[in-house]
Amino acid sequence: MSGTTPAKTSQHQTPPAASAPTTLRVQGMDCGGCERKVETALKRLSHVEQVSASSVTGSVRLTAPPGKTLPHSDIESTITALGYQVIDESVNTTEPEKSSSWWQSPKGRLVIISGVLLALAWGLKFAWPALGSWPFIAATVVGLVPIIQHAWQALKLGNPFTIEMLMSIAALGALAINAAAEAAVVVFLFAVGEMLEGVAAAQARRSISALSKLTPSTARLLEQGEAREVAAASLVPGQRVQVRPGDRLPCDGQIIVGHSSIDESPVNGESVPRERSEGESVFAGTVNLDGVLEVEVTRSAENNTIARVIKLVEEAQAAKAPVARFIDRFAFYYMPAVVGVALVVAIVPPLVSPMLWSESIYRALALLLIACPCALVISTPAAIAAGLSVGARNGLLMKGGAVLEQLGKLKRVALDKTGTLTAGKPTVTNVEGFDGVCDGEIVRLAAALEQGSSHPLAVAISDYFQNNNGQQPKATLPKVDAGRALAGHGVAGQVEGRELMLVSPRYLQTLTQGSSKLDATITVLETQGKSLAVLLENQRPIGLIALRDEPREDARKGLQALERLGVQAVMLSGDNARTVAAIGKQLGIEAEGELMPEDKALRVRQWQAAGLGPIGKVGDGINDAPALAAAEVGIAMGSGTDVALETADAALLKNRVEGIAEMIALSRATMRNVKTNVALALGFKALFLVSTALGITGMWVAVMADTGATVLVTLNALHLLRYRFNDKA
Structure with a gap:
């Protein structure tokens, strides 16, 4: 038989991928009636599966069926026939709408x-x-x-x-x-x-859209030590720019040379300037107040913080x-x-x-x-758009009207400890060596094991070593052989031929019987709200390091604001129970420790099943991913980071606990x-x-x-x- 036979669909055959939505800018849509006219007309076109018009943003979002392409010419002619104008997509959509007189x-x-x-x-x-x-x-x-x-x-x-x-x-x-x-x-x-x-x-x-005006149109590009003025939109990652006192930063970047106070209120609404120095990140649209800075560009103009906030809002x-x-x-x-x-x-x-x-x-x-x-149709989207705009201008990013509406209904909010209720920058408070091992040796060996790690505890130990040995050039860290991470428990490796481990007290209990003196010391330090790392040689404890991560300055005030709104706050942490209880007592909040990520998600589901919801979950957007997903509203902490902007349902760009209550209050208003x-x-x-x-x-x-x-x-x-x-x- 000649010709081809239709192929049978294999159970392993990949279905056609869903088409990515296309957004068109449309001028002239001013009310709910305009939206309905556009949606009704476009839905009649072939290969148009979903249409959503918004008079608030002046845009139309379209999706084609899987494997199909949108009929762009038909779409544009249909919109034009209705009396509206499609704006050229090649034009930068972050530019504010041109102001013209009504006449x-x-x-x-x-x-x-x-x-x-x-x-x-x-x-x-x-x-x-x-x-x-x-x-x-x-x-x-x-x-x-x-x-x-x-x-x-x-x-x-x-x-x-x-x-x-x-x-x-x-x-x-x-x-x-x-x-x-x-x-x-x-x-x-x-x-x-x-x-x-x-x-x-x-x-x-x-x-x-006026947010886009915060980014200057020009930048001082540094080439071979000389500065010349270029368009800010032309900057690419890797280039370096000079930012003088009083200038707005033209890009997202990292300070290479200099230090200064930065007014970050355009990005996160925070009125108090922040001190920024070499190695720290800065954001487009913020204002350099004091010194001359040399900044390396880390994001292009269309992907900087201001542009992404505008797009997401x-x-x-x-x-x-x-x-x-x-x-x-x-x-x-x-x-x-x-x-x-x-x-x-x-x-x-x-x-x-x-x-x-x-x-x-x-x-x-x-x-x-x-x-x-x-009037009825515009009553809701106009208010929702205003609320989202107010939030964005104050560092409270909410991804959609559904999130904004749900925030005001929250009855309980679960908060992570490290980096959420605490500053996320622990410092070493105690060092103790056993069996004649000096404290300095404990720190040196622990810092060697932790070198290269970005974990907050590891950074704190490394910083403590450097700060206490800064005047001793010979006090360098030895090399680590066979270094390995003990998932969720610590690190291990060979240092100067010695088999070492740096672990949590909980993991220590699975390795050795321990001693009553060591157990008593651990109990005392953990009751004081400190996190511990025990150093072992050949599975024998030779010393310990205690660290404490202090609560954020605004943590208590933020929790009190939640209480005034009738929202119960609970701390869920993976840290040891005694440390978590101590921090919880200090902040006056119910606290539960020693929880794995899946345990936090389970707590959220248990509360929902018991009718204690809707539940909000606040965390860093990565380690708390299961709980963030399980909660009705997941809120990420972060100062303009990718995590804060692209994960969870909402983000606190201010990085302040008070922002949670502000979000809820704004939702209710x-x-x-x-x-x-x-x-x-x-x-x-x-x-x-x-x-x-x-x-x-x-x-x-x-x-x-x-x-x-x-x-x-x-x-x-x-x-x-x-x-x-x-x-x-």
């Missing part, structure tokens, strides 16, 4: 034209009454043309229930029942409302919260329902009562104008704003639906109510941008 926009020009024609119509009515309604008809038609065009394009693309369609029907219907003056007023008020929505949406977008703003998705579903059914009610109001009263057809149709047309749920907005939107709708159906209010009042509600909830959401954290947590 320079298409919506602004329509307001001016409609307003002038309406004023002329009223003038002609009083000057030449014989003209009748013709001036108002002309004003209505001229202002209605672009509205009808948008309504027709949306109808052709499968979306009949748009505000433009309802406005067109209402205005044309008003002309048909000889209410031309009111039709002209309605068209003008609609244009004003659309323009105000555009202004408010642009303001919301600029609130976060915009993605978060585009991700709808559960309450926003509920409002969208409600609006989907609400609008057709009100249209149905309007038809009943137009037809039934004249059939069952003496009401004139012109009166019933007028009331129905007014109801159509109330039907648009713009945002959700209060959302509830207020929803109440305002529904209240306006309910009031004017009833008053319009009863004939108390007319068409122009209906438009003012719809526009007023939309503007009011938007302004209320933007008010959240002025949120202050002082005394809120």
Whole structure:
């Protein structure tokens, strides 16, 4: 048989990979109605599986089915046909939206034209009454043309229930029942409302995109000892730049020469400058206050901290919260329902009562104008976007509306000890040698075993050795042979022919019986909140080193803030139980030690099963990965690191315990704003639906109510941008 036979799918055959989402910048989307028009039209295209439009970020996110590619030309032409503009993707998306006066926009020009024609119509009515309604008809038609065009394009693309369609029907219907003056007023008020929505949406977008202005446009590139000015966007990793006092850093980098105070508030909202010296990391957009620095570039412009924060926050703003998705579903059914009610109001009263057809149709047309749920739909995303923006400006990065919404519901927060409640920089407090071995020898051998390790305890021991032998050039560390890590327990190796191990007291118990004196010493030191490392030679203890990691300066204050919010804090640590208990007692917090990563995740699941959730988990984003994943909200500590920005659900760029309570307080303030907005939107709708159906209010009042509600909830959401954290947590 000739030809090919379709291959059978093997159980090992790899399924087609899911296509990566594509994000397009779209200009002109200013409300929930705009989002629905774009989503409905694009979903009808082939090879478009998922669409999510966001008027808050001015973007459309699309996904193709596995193995397919998006029809970009069709997508762009569809968006353009709806009256919006696709911005060239090659343009740097971190650039802030260009500010222009309202009268320079298409919506602004329509307001001016409609307003002038309406004023002329009223003038002609009083000057030449014989003209009748013709001036108002002309004003209505001229202002209605672009509205009808948008309504027709949306109808052709499968979306009949748009505000433009309802406005067109209402205005044309008003002309048909000889209410031309009111039709002209309605068209003008609609244009004003659309323009105000555009202004408010642009303001919301600029609130976060303005972060990009923090990075300077130029940098002083060092080449062969000479500095020359270049574009900051052209910097690549490995190059070196000079940063003078008062300059903003043009890049993420590492200080090679110099030390200075750095104002990091643009990145993490921390008002107190930090001292930075050679070998330490610095971030783009921060301000050099004192000395001249030579900085090596570690990240390109499109990948620096500011750019990544902007990208993550915009993605978060585009991700709808559960309450926003509920409002969208409600609006989907609400609008057709009100249209149905309007038809009943137009037809039934004249059939069952003496009401004139012109009166019933007028009331129905007014109801159509109330039907648009713009205020309701924009009420939630505008507030969520404002809350995310406020958080980002203050070093509180939350990845999406769902995270922001869930934070305010947390009842219990589990915190790691090292690096979260403590500074993560332990120092050596005690050294004790046994059987005649001097303390200095214990430190020397332990530092030799730990050399090259980045573990906090290892670094502390190495630093202690260097600080105590800095004046003795000959006191160098010996070489380690057969060095190896004892996973979760310590290190081992041969030093100067001696078989050595540096282990935790718990692991020591599995190796040797120990002695009552050693056990007593360990107990005393651990009760004081110290971590211990025991040095063994041929599995015989020859000395120990005690280290203590002090609580962060703001730890107690942060825990008290959580308590005021009604959130219970619990410490979960892998350190020994006595040390953890001592730190917990010092901080006034419930504490549990000797937990492996999987044990922490188990505790979180047990609390959830017992109804103690939702649970938040705070850690470093790596060692606590299982618990971070198990919790409803995982929060990573870190000052702008990859871990802090790219793992967990939220990140504390300030690296402060108080930031946890600030996140929760901001979440609750945002959700209060959302509830207020929803109440305002529904209240306006309910009031004017009833008053319009009863004939108390007319068409122009209906438009003012719809526009007023939309503007009011938007302004209320933007008010959240002025949120202050002082005394809120």
